[in-house]
Amino acid sequence: MMFVKWLPLSVVGLCIWLLIHPGACLQGEAQEPPLSAQARAKNLESFDFVWTTIRDKHWDPKLGGLDWDKVREELRPKMAEVQSMSEARAILKDMIARLKLSHFGIMAQEELESLDHSSSSKGQGSDASGGDGDVGLEFRILEGKAIVTRVEKNLPADRQGVKMGWEIVSIDGDAIAPLIERIGKSKRISHLGYIQYRVVANRLEGSVGSKANLVFRNGADEEVKVELERVAPRGKKAQFGHMPTIHVRFEAKVLEPNVVYASLNTFFDPLSVMPQLEKLIKENQEAKGFILDLRGNPGGIGFMAVGIGGWFAQKDDMKLGTMYTRDGTMHFILNPRTPSYQGPLAILVDAESASTSEILAGGLQDLGRARVFGTTTMGAALPSVITKLPNGDGFQYAFANYISFRGAALEGRGVIPDQEVKLDRATLLQGRDPVIEAALDWIKEQAKK
Amino acid sequence: MNDLRQCCLAAMVYSLLLAMPPWCQGEDLPSAESVLDRYVEATGGKAAHEKLTNRVTHGIVQIAAIKLSGKATIYEAAPNKNYTAIEIQGLGTMEHGCDGNNSWERNPFEGTRLHTGQEKEHHLANALFNGDVHWRKMYKTYKCVGTEEVNGKLCYKLELETQDGSKHEKFFEKATGLLLLWKTTVKTSRMDVPTESYLDQYRKVDGVLVPHEVKLKQLSQEITITVDKIEHNVKLPADRFDLPADLKKKVDG
Numbered sequence: 001m002m003f004v005k006w007l008p009l010s011v012v013g014l015c016i017w018l019l020i021h022p023g024a025c026l027q028g029e030a031q032e033p034p035l036s037a038q039a040r041a042k043n044l045e046s047f048d049f050v051w052t053t054i055r056d057k058h059w060d061p062k063l064g065g066l067d068w069d070k071v072r073e074e075l076r077p078k079m080a081e082v083q084s085m086s087e088a089r090a091i092l093k094d095m096i097a098r099l100k101l102s103h104f105g106i107m108a109q110e111e112l113e114s115l116d117h118s119s120s121s122k123g124q125g126s127d128a129s130g131g132d133g134d135v136g137l138e139f140r141i142l143e144g145k146a147i148v149t150r151v152e153k154n155l156p157a158d159r160q161g162v163k164m165g166w167e168i169v170s171i172d173g174d175a176i177a178p179l180i181e182r183i184g185k186s187k188r189i190s191h192l193g194y195i196q197y198r199v200v201a202n203r204l205e206g207s208v209g210s211k212a213n214l215v216f217r218n219g220a221d222e223e224v225k226v227e228l229e230r231v232a233p234r235g236k237k238a239q240f241g242h243m244p245t246i247h248v249r250f251e252a253k254v255l256e257p258n259v260v261y262a263s264l265n266t267f268f269d270p271l272s273v274m275p276q277l278e279k280l281i282k283e284n285q286e287a288k289g290f291i292l293d294l295r296g297n298p299g300g301i302g303f304m305a306v307g308i309g310g311w312f313a314q315k316d317d318m319k320l321g322t323m324y325t326r327d328g329t330m331h332f333i334l335n336p337r338t339p340s341y342q343g344p345l346a347i348l349v350d351a352e353s354a355s356t357s358e359i360l361a362g363g364l365q366d367l368g369r370a371r372v373f374g375t376t377t378m379g380a381a382l383p384s385v386i387t388k389l390p391n392g393d394g395f396q397y398a399f400a401n402y403i404s405f406r407g408a409a410l411e412g413r414g415v416i417p418d419q420e421v422k423l424d425r426a427t428l429l430q431g432r433d434p435v436i437e438a439a440l441d442w443i444k445e446q447a448k449k
Numbered sequence: 450m451n452d453l454r455q456c457c458l459a460a461m462v463y464s465l466l467l468a469m470p471p472w473c474q475g476e477d478l479p480s481a482e483s484v485l486d487r488y489v490e491a492t493g494g495k496a497a498h499e500k501l502t503n504r505v506t507h508g509i510v511q512i513a514a515i516k517l518s519g520k521a522t523i524y525e526a527a528p529n530k531n532y533t534a535i536e537i538q539g540l541g542t543m544e545h546g547c548d549g550n551n552s553w554e555r556n557p558f559e560g561t562r563l564h565t566g567q568e569k570e571h572h573l574a575n576a577l578f579n580g581d582v583h584w585r586k587m588y589k590t591y592k593c594v595g596t597e598e599v600n601g602k603l604c605y606k607l608e609l610e611t612q613d614g615s616k617h618e619k620f621f622e623k624a625t626g627l628l629l630l631w632k633t634t635v636k637t638s639r640m641d642v643p644t645e646s647y648l649d650q651y652r653k654v655d656g657v658l659v660p661h662e663v664k665l666k667q668l669s670q671e672i673t674i675t676v677d678k679i680e681h682n683v684k685l686p687a688d689r690f691d692l693p694a695d696l697k698k699k700v701d702g
Contacts (some may be wrong), residue, residue, distance in 0.1 A: 240539045241515040270557045271541045301540075307558030327668060330640040335559040338695070385670070387514040 102380030107394030131207030133230025165429030267300030289443030299355025320363025
């Protein structure tokens, strides 16, 4: 019965580590009733759980010099007095914010319990925020404005004639540019760019069947009013532990001249994604280049970076980086697959690429195996897990630090592209993607060599 | 606690005793050999263990804190073969095997991987079927270093070293002789993983006592394995412990 000594549990342990930016799964909070005495007690228990977990599991026992006992002395009495769950969550968020690190977050119980919220479980109407209905467009914050960067064919935005490069002026009456500007002036929030992105994204999201009223500014600088119905989100539905339902999109195509382009929106559903990648690599061994688009990918299961990297490894013992926990040091070593792809690899990233995306892109960049295009990533790359608190809320906490192969911590710094390429409205209005174009140009140059 | 303080004080005063762990002072400890032999007896005796030539264990793996669970099936056979498959929802099947000469693993992320170096040595050194009965073959050094409580039960603490140099600490309950806690470091190519295994719910199966619940603490997680069913001396397919085809090709050169 001594099987425990060789169970592949260390691999299981690896696979459950999440490298996803918390904001990717956090949504707005609803109003809630006053707290009962029992609920207040549960909140105190939750406070102690969060405080103790960070004290015992943070990779740095000294917590970077933070006086953790003092934080408890200051905040616990406040938790004893809270009158609502919002106040309780605010205190927990305040406590973890003192660490000034990514991958620490509190997820409301309602959200944790609505794991299967992809159907129309929430009310209809334009205020149905928090659902995962999709209007079929992607956007980025460019120079203080929300600009459409992609329109999915045959989805509501496309059917209503929305084009790349259009500016989102307002959503359901909320003017977007002033909102972005207001957040940009905040001095107490980290990852400002990401917060700006999320507040707009939250307004676009809603339950399937609900409608969003948008005003766009088109290429001729004219305002265009459009009503978009939210439809079932694209991608394969995946479930993982305490995470809300995730829709995973792995899309691949061959661009001229014989360059493979693949995009992944999040690192989940390995049972579907990994075989698709394997097939793609095996069928395109002769491709002139491979473009892996991780723009907007907030991360996911950290071990997928190792798995995907293995398909581009050129030799044994290539290491993406090293993770440091209290228990020891873990090396992210690639297992070279047969046949791995040996040609030029371009990875596309942007400010919304985080965590696992950064580990994969930063590691392959450090190894000299990939050239990275786009803009600097989020700088949020700490391995974490999500657990349930006594009060029912979810608690995400990082328990490890991650250092990329060449010795740089990705946390707070991000992956700096080899070739910075920014999106701009004028190019997008022409239906072009300058980041993909830059990667293609580089691959063509490599082919000439 | 007062006894411990007195022991520590004595150890400070009598420098000759400094090399000995303070909790040993004044205690009449049994030899490691007697504790290990007693464990064999407590779990059914050598004769009962040696009637068993293979074992198939079916169980559930749970990581409750993050709401993940899966099914585990473990095959072990004399003299030193094993194969494990753990199916985790949303992740797929994690496999590990040892055919007596080579150890390997396969998972949906990395595909197959043959163990080499210290990782291979570690797995081969720990693959001995009924290793607890044949502990003299498994361990090159062993000593009883004191007593400690594990979950409120007083235990003898043993420090052991396997043939590959791996260090282990085992805690055997003083009252029953049963193993309650095993601390070791699992060696992998990526890291050495400190692991604590708490064994509980001993039940008799085919004449031997087997723990039916194991709680593992490793990598900041607690993983519980609950055993549903154990079968012994089962007719196993001839290729049960063979390497996966691609690795066999690699090994055969």
